[in-house]
Amino acid sequence: MNDIQWLIGGEAGYGIMTTGIMMSKIFTRLGLSVFDYVEYPSLIRGGHNAYYVRASDEEIYCQKRTVDILVALNRETIDKHKHELFENAAVIYDPDTIKVEPNEFASSVLLVPIPLLESTKQVGADKLMVNTVSVGASLALFYSDFEILRRIMEDTFGRKGENIVYLNVNTSKAGFDYVLKNFSKKFSVSFEKKPQKNILIGGAEAVAFGAIRAGLKFASIYPMTPINPILTTLVSSALKYSIVVKEPEDEISAISMAIGASFAGVRSMTATSGGGFSLMVESLGLSAQTETPLVIVEGMRPGPATGFPTWTEQGDLRFVMHAAQGDFPRIIIAPGDVSEAFSQTLHAFNLADKYQLPIIVLVDKYLMEGHATAPIENFKALSSKYRIERGKMLSDQETEGMVDYERYELTDDGISPRSIPGQKGGIGFSGSDEHDERGLYNEEADNRIKMMDKRFKKLEFAIREFPAPVLYGKKDAPLTIIAFGSSKMPIMQAMKWLEKEGIDANLLQVSYLAPFPGAAVERIIKSAKKTLVVEGNKTGQFEGLIREHTGLVVDHNFRKYDGRPFYPEEIVAKVKEILCQNLKI
Amino acid sequence: MSELKDLEITYDKPNWCPGCGDWAIWVSLKNAIVALNLNPWEVVLVSGIGCSSKLPYWVKTYGFNGLHGRPMPVAEGIKLANSGLTVIVIGGDGDQYGEGTNHLIHAARRNIDLTLIVHNNQIYGLTTGQYSPTTDIGEKNKATPTPTVEAPVNPLSLAISAGATFVARGFAGDHKRETDLIVEGVKHKGFSIIDSMQPCVTFNHKNTYTWFYERVYKVEEKGHNPKDKAKAFALAEQWPLRLPLKEGEKESIPTGIIYKEERLTWGDGILQIAQAPLVKQSVEEIDINPILEELK
Structure with a gap:
C-alpha cells in the first residue's frame, strides 16, 4: 500500500492553490484516492500558504500529520514544516534561492535541489511559475510518464489559449525532466496508474452541483470565506443551466432576494458564513413566518466577530439552531463529506418546497475548501434518481x-x-x-x-422523510464516537487505522440535526458500551444537544477550537486513551 | 385589464387614522393600476413595516409584507425571478430612508425595473411620534430632548445621484396628480421612485396639509425638463433644508417629475432571462453529467 502526503508551502500570490489542485488532479487521474486541504492567512499577497495533498491506492478520508514530499518555495516553509517530514521523505527546493543544511534533516530524507527559478527563465516563463516547475518535479519522483500532466495542463488552460498551455507544459516538463535525470528511482514510493473511477470535487462544488441538479434558478450570495467557491461554481454554470446568480450589496439583501425569488416561484438559495448569517437572522424568521421555501448554506469558521476568517470550526451549531426571534420551524442538515454535501443539498431543496420553510445546510471551511475523490458513478446515480418535488405548489x-x-x-x-x-x-x-x-x-x-x-x-x-442517523463500523464496538458534519472524515480515517491495529470503534453520524432525531440517537447510545463526542467547538454545543434530547450524558468528549480540523492521529490517540482507561478499571 | 372593484378586498378595510395621507396614496395606487390596465394577478405589492406598509393588505393583488427596511431586495428577487410581473414597493420614510437606505441606493444604481412609492410623513407614526430621517431640522419631539440638529435625508438628490432613472415627488393632498405620477413611474422602464409627501395628522403637527398647500408647486408649470440632470438636481436640493429657515423665509417644495433618464435596466443585462422569465423555464431533465465529467 502506498499512502503519501505532498505539501507545497510558500508566500501567497505564488499560485499555491492552483498548484495544489494540479497535484490533486494528477493523483486523481492515476486512479488514486485523494484528499486535499489548504491552510492560508486572510490576505492576498505574502503570508504563509500551505497546501496538503494526500493520495493513496486504498480509500482515504482526510489529511494526515506527516509529509512525504515537501515543496518549499521559501525558507519559511522548511522551518515551519520540516518537523512534519516522515522517514524517506523528499524535499524539493531551489538551491539558488534557499539555503539548506543537509544535517538539519533526518538521514533518510532525500534532498531534491532543483534550479526552479532558472528553469522558468530557460523556457521564457515568468518567475511566478516556479510552482509549475515544482509540479513536474514532484510527479517525476513517483511516476515516469509526463503525458498525464500534459493532458491536465491542456484541460486546465486550454480555454486560456495555446500560449498559456505551452508555457505551463514546458515549465512543468523542465522540472519533470530534471528530476527524472538526476533523481530517478531515488524516492521510496512509486505509483502505477489504475483505472480512474473518481472525480475530484470540493465540498463547495458538491453543494453547488447539488443545487444545480435540484433545479436552482436563483442564487444571491455575498462573498465570504469559506463559501466563495459556491458562488464561483454557480457562476461558471450560470449560463449553461440558466441560473441567475447575483452578488448583492450585503447579506440582508442576499437572503431577502432569495426569499423574493422563491416567493415568485423559483428554487433559490443563498450562502454565507457566521458573520453574514448574523445579518440574515431576521429574514430567516421571515422565510418561516411567510412560509416561503429557502435554502441557506452556512459555512462555519471560527468566531465571534471577524474571528479566524480562513480557518475552520463547528461553532455555529447552536447559533443557526436558535437564530431569530420567536419559535418557528426550521430544518438543519450538516453533511459530513463531499458525497453527502451533494446528496443532502438535493434533499434540502425538496424539503424546502414540500414543507415551505427555511433549510440550513450547515458546513464549514474544512469541508467547503477541501477536495476529495469520490466515484463519479455515485454522483450520476444520485442525479438520475433525483426527482424534483415541489410539494403543494399550485399549477x-x-x-x-x-x-x-x-x-x-x-x-x-x-x-x-x-x-x-x-x-x-x-x-x-x-x-x-x-x-x-x-x-x-x-x-x-x-x-x-x-x-x-x-x-x-x-x-x-x-x-x-429524514434518513436515520448512520452507525458506521461494527455494531458491538467497545467505543461509539458521536459526531456531526465534517468531523466524519478524520473519524472515518481513524477508525480504519484503528481497525488495522485490531481496535474497533464505531461512528454515529448525525446529519439531520433539527429537528433532532432524539429517539434514534438515544437508542444507539443506550446500546453503546462507551461513548465519545468529537466536535470542533469549545463549549460542547453538540454534546449538550444530545443531552437535551436524550437525557443521556456521554462518557467522553474531544473538542477542538484552534481553527484546525481534527487529525485522524489525534482521534486514534484519544480512542486508545479511553479504551486503555477502561482496561485499567 | 381591471376595474376598481377588482382591486377591492371584502374582508377588511384600512385602519389608518382619519385624514392620514396614506388614504390618498392608496386610492391613487388603485386608480393607477386601473389606468394602466394591469391584471391584478400580475401585480405584486411588496412592503416593509410601518403604517404605510400595511397598504398591500387592502389591495387585491399579490402582496408580500416583509420586514422593516427590507422590501426592496425582496422585490428585486421577485422581479428577477419573474420579469413579467409589475412590482411595486411600498415603504415609509423610516423604511426606505432609514433602515433600508442601502438597498434603495443599490436598486437605483442597478436600475431594476420596479416602482418605489415612499409614504414620506417625516415622522415615525406607528411607534407614536419619534423623529425620522426626513424630519425637518430644528424639530423637537419625544425622541430628542432638544430640537434635532440632524440634516434630513434628501430623497430626491439621493435617488438621482444613486442612479435612479425616474425621480418624482408627489403629495397626498392632490391624489389625481399622485395617480398620474404612479402611472408614469410604473410605465417607466427602470427604477422609479415617487417620494410622496403624506401628512401624519396624529403625530406631525408641523408638516400638515395646510403647510404643504402653502409651499408646494408644480415643476412642469415652471417649464422644467426632467431630462436636464443639472436642473433636476438643483430642484431636488430646494427642499428639505439642511439649515433652519431664516426669519421671514418660507420653503418652496417642488412636486412632479423631477428627473427622467433612459438607461438599460438590470434585467436587460441578464442573458438568462432574455427569452423567458426564470419562473417559466423548465427544470425537468437537468443533466449535470457534463460538469461532473469536467472534474475527472
Whole structure:
C-alpha cells in the first residue's frame, strides 16, 4: 500500500492553490484516492500558504500529520514544516534561492535541489511559475510518464489559449525532466496508474452541483470565506443551466432576494458564513413566518466577530439552531463529506418546497475548501434518481378557476397549497405579521395558536422523510464516537487505522440535526458500551444537544477550537486513551 | 385589464387614522393600476413595516409584507425571478430612508425595473411620534430632548445621484396628480421612485396639509425638463433644508417629475432571462453529467 502526503508551502500570490489542485488532479487521474486541504492567512499577497495533498491506492478520508514530499518555495516553509517530514521523505527546493543544511534533516530524507527559478527563465516563463516547475518535479519522483500532466495542463488552460498551455507544459516538463535525470528511482514510493473511477470535487462544488441538479434558478450570495467557491461554481454554470446568480450589496439583501425569488416561484438559495448569517437572522424568521421555501448554506469558521476568517470550526451549531426571534420551524442538515454535501443539498431543496420553510445546510471551511475523490458513478446515480418535488405548489390550471384562495389555509399536515404571482385565481397575501388563513394580520389568541401549531405541524411530516442517523463500523464496538458534519472524515480515517491495529470503534453520524432525531440517537447510545463526542467547538454545543434530547450524558468528549480540523492521529490517540482507561478499571 | 372593484378586498378595510395621507396614496395606487390596465394577478405589492406598509393588505393583488427596511431586495428577487410581473414597493420614510437606505441606493444604481412609492410623513407614526430621517431640522419631539440638529435625508438628490432613472415627488393632498405620477413611474422602464409627501395628522403637527398647500408647486408649470440632470438636481436640493429657515423665509417644495433618464435596466443585462422569465423555464431533465465529467 502506498499512502503519501505532498505539501507545497510558500508566500501567497505564488499560485499555491492552483498548484495544489494540479497535484490533486494528477493523483486523481492515476486512479488514486485523494484528499486535499489548504491552510492560508486572510490576505492576498505574502503570508504563509500551505497546501496538503494526500493520495493513496486504498480509500482515504482526510489529511494526515506527516509529509512525504515537501515543496518549499521559501525558507519559511522548511522551518515551519520540516518537523512534519516522515522517514524517506523528499524535499524539493531551489538551491539558488534557499539555503539548506543537509544535517538539519533526518538521514533518510532525500534532498531534491532543483534550479526552479532558472528553469522558468530557460523556457521564457515568468518567475511566478516556479510552482509549475515544482509540479513536474514532484510527479517525476513517483511516476515516469509526463503525458498525464500534459493532458491536465491542456484541460486546465486550454480555454486560456495555446500560449498559456505551452508555457505551463514546458515549465512543468523542465522540472519533470530534471528530476527524472538526476533523481530517478531515488524516492521510496512509486505509483502505477489504475483505472480512474473518481472525480475530484470540493465540498463547495458538491453543494453547488447539488443545487444545480435540484433545479436552482436563483442564487444571491455575498462573498465570504469559506463559501466563495459556491458562488464561483454557480457562476461558471450560470449560463449553461440558466441560473441567475447575483452578488448583492450585503447579506440582508442576499437572503431577502432569495426569499423574493422563491416567493415568485423559483428554487433559490443563498450562502454565507457566521458573520453574514448574523445579518440574515431576521429574514430567516421571515422565510418561516411567510412560509416561503429557502435554502441557506452556512459555512462555519471560527468566531465571534471577524474571528479566524480562513480557518475552520463547528461553532455555529447552536447559533443557526436558535437564530431569530420567536419559535418557528426550521430544518438543519450538516453533511459530513463531499458525497453527502451533494446528496443532502438535493434533499434540502425538496424539503424546502414540500414543507415551505427555511433549510440550513450547515458546513464549514474544512469541508467547503477541501477536495476529495469520490466515484463519479455515485454522483450520476444520485442525479438520475433525483426527482424534483415541489410539494403543494399550485399549477396554473389548478388556480385558473379558484375564488377566495387562502394562502395559509389550515390543513391536516399544516402545509397550505401555494400559488405564485401571475396565477389568476391564486391572488394571495404573504405576511410577516401573525396572520389568518388569508394572510391578513390577526391578533386573536386562538388564531395565533392555530397558526403556530400549523407551522410546527409541518415538521412532524418532514421528519418522516429524514434518513436515520448512520452507525458506521461494527455494531458491538467497545467505543461509539458521536459526531456531526465534517468531523466524519478524520473519524472515518481513524477508525480504519484503528481497525488495522485490531481496535474497533464505531461512528454515529448525525446529519439531520433539527429537528433532532432524539429517539434514534438515544437508542444507539443506550446500546453503546462507551461513548465519545468529537466536535470542533469549545463549549460542547453538540454534546449538550444530545443531552437535551436524550437525557443521556456521554462518557467522553474531544473538542477542538484552534481553527484546525481534527487529525485522524489525534482521534486514534484519544480512542486508545479511553479504551486503555477502561482496561485499567 | 381591471376595474376598481377588482382591486377591492371584502374582508377588511384600512385602519389608518382619519385624514392620514396614506388614504390618498392608496386610492391613487388603485386608480393607477386601473389606468394602466394591469391584471391584478400580475401585480405584486411588496412592503416593509410601518403604517404605510400595511397598504398591500387592502389591495387585491399579490402582496408580500416583509420586514422593516427590507422590501426592496425582496422585490428585486421577485422581479428577477419573474420579469413579467409589475412590482411595486411600498415603504415609509423610516423604511426606505432609514433602515433600508442601502438597498434603495443599490436598486437605483442597478436600475431594476420596479416602482418605489415612499409614504414620506417625516415622522415615525406607528411607534407614536419619534423623529425620522426626513424630519425637518430644528424639530423637537419625544425622541430628542432638544430640537434635532440632524440634516434630513434628501430623497430626491439621493435617488438621482444613486442612479435612479425616474425621480418624482408627489403629495397626498392632490391624489389625481399622485395617480398620474404612479402611472408614469410604473410605465417607466427602470427604477422609479415617487417620494410622496403624506401628512401624519396624529403625530406631525408641523408638516400638515395646510403647510404643504402653502409651499408646494408644480415643476412642469415652471417649464422644467426632467431630462436636464443639472436642473433636476438643483430642484431636488430646494427642499428639505439642511439649515433652519431664516426669519421671514418660507420653503418652496417642488412636486412632479423631477428627473427622467433612459438607461438599460438590470434585467436587460441578464442573458438568462432574455427569452423567458426564470419562473417559466423548465427544470425537468437537468443533466449535470457534463460538469461532473469536467472534474475527472
